[in-house]
Amino acid sequence: MLIMSSYTWLLWLVFVCWCCMSSTKGDVYFGEDEGNSGEKPPVDSGEKPPVNHRAGCVPQCKNYGKCINNKCSCSTGFYGPVCEHKSGGLCTDEDLRDTDPILLITFGNGSNQYSTKKPANFHFSTTYEQVFEPTTADGRFSLINSIHDDFGGSWHTGATDHTGDKGGYMFLVNADFKAGEFYRGTVKNLCVGQLYEFSVYLANICKPDKCEIKPNVKFQVRTTVGNHLLAELNSGNVLEHNTLTWKKYGLSFTAKTNSVVLLMISNAAGGMGNDLALDDIALRVCGAGKSGFCPSDD
Numbered sequence: 001m002l003i004m005s006s007y008t009w010l011l012w013l014v015f016v017c018w019c020c021m022s023s024t025k026g027d028v029y030f031g032e033d034e035g036n037s038g039e040k041p042p043v044d045s046g047e048k049p050p051v052n053h054r055a056g057c058v059p060q061c062k063n064y065g066k067c068i069n070n071k072c073s074c075s076t077g078f079y080g081p082v083c084e085h086k087s088g089g090l091c092t093d094e095d096l097r098d099t100d101p102i103l104l105i106t107f108g109n110g111s112n113q114y115s116t117k118k119p120a121n122f123h124f125s126t127t128y129e130q131v132f133e134p135t136t137a138d139g140r141f142s143l144i145n146s147i148h149d150d151f152g153g154s155w156h157t158g159a160t161d162h163t164g165d166k167g168g169y170m171f172l173v174n175a176d177f178k179a180g181e182f183y184r185g186t187v188k189n190l191c192v193g194q195l196y197e198f199s200v201y202l203a204n205i206c207k208p209d210k211c212e213i214k215p216n217v218k219f220q221v222r223t224t225v226g227n228h229l230l231a232e233l234n235s236g237n238v239l240e241h242n243t244l245t246w247k248k249y250g251l252s253f254t255a256k257t258n259s260v261v262l263l264m265i266s267n268a269a270g271g272m273g274n275d276l277a278l279d280d281i282a283l284r285v286c287g288a289g290k291s292g293f294c295p296s297d298d
Contacts, residue, residue, distance in 0.1 A: 057082070079232035087233040088252035091197040091286035102196075102292055103187055103262075103283035107143050107161070107169040115143035115169045124185035124281075128173055138270050139176035143169045147205055147244070147277070150174075154210040155275065159244035162201040162279040172205065175215065175266045175274040182217065183264040186224060187283055190255040191294035195286040198262050199250030203277045208240045213273030220263040221253045230256060234267055238276055246279070252286055258296050 057067035065072040065083030074083035105122045108115065114132045119125055128141045135150040136142045145167045149157040161170035173182060183200075190196065204215055214237040221231040231253035238247070253260075262283065268274045285292025 079229065085231075087231055088195075089233070090199060090248065090250050091195070091252050091284070095195075095286040095288060096197065096284055097288040099284050099286075099288065099290060099292070101282045101284050102190075103185070103281070105281040106163045106165070107171060107279065109163075109165045109167040109169060110145065111167055113145055113148065115145070117143060117169075124183050126182055126184070127180035128176070128182070136172055136174050138174050139180070141171060141173035144172050145169050147172065154207060155205045156207060156244040159203075159205070161277075162203070162246040168279075171278040173276060173278070175268065175270045175276070177270040179266040179269075181263060181265050182278060183262070183281060185262050185281075186259060187262060188259040189293055189295050190258050190260065191285075191292055192255050192258060194290070194292055194294075195252055195254050196292060197250060197252045197284045197286050198282075199248055199284070200264065200281045201246045201279045202235065202238050202249050203244050203246045203279075204238045204240045205244065205275050205277050206240050206273060208242065211240070211273030211275060213268055213271065214238060214240070215274050215276040216267040217249065217276075218263075218265040218267040219249070219251045220265065221251070222261045222263065223257055224259045224261055225257075227261075230254075230260065237268075244277070258294060 056070045057072055059082050061067050061072035061074075061083050063078045063083045063086070064075045065078065066075075067073075072082050074080070079085050079087055105124070107122065108117060116132060118130060126141065129139060131137075131140050131142050134148050136144075136148070137150075145160065147155050147157055147159045149155065161168040171182070198219060198221060200217075202215070202217065204211075215235075216237055217235040219231075219233050219235070220229065222229055231251055233251040235249040238249075264278070264281075266274065
């Protein structure tokens with residue numbers, strides 16, 4: 001009976017030791033769950049872990065792009081489904097020396113404050129509605145040679161276009177709540193492999209502290225067949241100034257086909273701002289002395 005009790009006690013001691021050893025296995029990570037590589041999970045310290053912005057996007061976002069809702073959001077200067085393409089800015093003055101514009105839209109001039117010409121007269125389209133008298137309300141635009149006081153002194157009333165010709169018109173737009181296209185135009189007879197610059201002069205027509213939302217324009221170049229994106233770049237916010245101040249914006253791109261679609265799209269919400277003027281839309285070849293014009297056989 002004594003021997004049996006000792007044997008029972010020994011079994012009990014072995015069982016207790018085995019339990020103690022098994023409890024330490026909580027510190028060892030076995031197997032691989034989805035989303036890990038067999039490493040030990042981090043200890044919960046109460047701090048919020050850094051977000052892996054790339055998780056969920058296949059292929060992964062490149063060039064510091066962030067994956068948001070399974071779609072890559074690209075950092076400034078990059079575009080494409082996974083941010084694989086880099087956009088070029090404006091060409092240098094030296095590159096543009098002795099080059100004539102392949103495309104130049106100044107909107108003409110006239111003695112009447114509002115032009116009766118339409119976008120079709122300049123071979124482009126827009127999603128905004130044209131007006132030929134005050135007021136240029138949200139979602140509308142006018143071709144005007146001096147800014148009308150539509151909103152109680154919020155705009156640079158009386159300011160004129162960038163071109164500088166007497167009575168020169170500009171494209172004034174009061175951008176809508178829904179993002180629209182300021183400009184969509186097609187150019188042909190480009191030289192494949194040649195670098196070009198697509199540009200425009202922009203001005204925020206609001207006086208400082210009068211409008212909440214600053215204009216922001218997205219430039220795109222697309223193929224005429226298949227609507228493939230060739231280049232994209234955002235202007236960033238177009239700032240207010242004490243006087244109407246024009247600044248050149250745009251991008252450069254290498255022609256992969258002999259015809260492309262050029263676009264300028266609102267990249268900001270409308271309402272209480274996002275009011276701007278556009279002038280001197282141009283396409284030039286980046287290469288001093290080059291024509292950039294290659295007639296096709298079509």
